[in-house]
Amino acid sequence: MKLFLKPGACSLASHIVLEEIGRPYETETVDLAKKVTASGADFLALNPKGYVPALLLDDGDLLTEGPAILQYLADLAPELNLAPANGSKARYQLQSWLTFIGTEVHKNFSPFFNPAATPEMKSQATANLQRRLGYVNDQLAGRDFLLGQTFSVADAYLFTVVGWAQFIQLDLSAWPNITAFLARVAARPAVQRALKAEGLA
Incomplete structure (x- = not known):
């Protein structure tokens, strides 16, 4: 491959x-x-x-x-166990997270890497990110990873995308469950x- x-x-x-x-x-x-x-x-x-x-x-x-x-x-x-078995409810929960990360988190970072984006576009994207990250932070309460205590491919995607916060000066300190999650994933060999x-x- x-x-x-x-x-x-x-x-x-x-x-x-x-x-x-x-x-x-x-x-x-x-x-x-x-x-x-x-x-x-x-x-x-x-x-x-x-x-x-x-x-x-x-x-x-x-x-x-x-x-x-x-x-x-x-x-x-x-x-x-990086993804639950095909056909299981847990697999659809994984797909739900992958879709959410792709369409609601990933895409709202995009204006910050687009030279043609206006300040208004970036402001709207920031507001969207704050809402979406607030949701993710709540979902991570009491769990190590998005699906519970087991690392999945959705965690790799979330780690990658939220890691872009450092490049756009987005302070993540308001979401302690996310910052703890990022540290946990970063520590994986x-x-x-x-x-x-x-x-x-």
């Missing part, structure tokens, strides 16, 4: 899970502005969507979209390896 990534982007979540499952893999960075990979390949020819993550499978197929990649990787190592590999440790 080969993961196409940009250091620190949402592809970090997939990188973390690859480290968690311990299967052989490679990575290749992508210049998202130029749409060129580190080896000089045309990224758009590989992935017409033009963004990361993208996972090239051993059979030559390409899998895109972070939540799909995360579940695929988790299912390669079911013994690790697989997370440390992925961060180091991306130059983020």
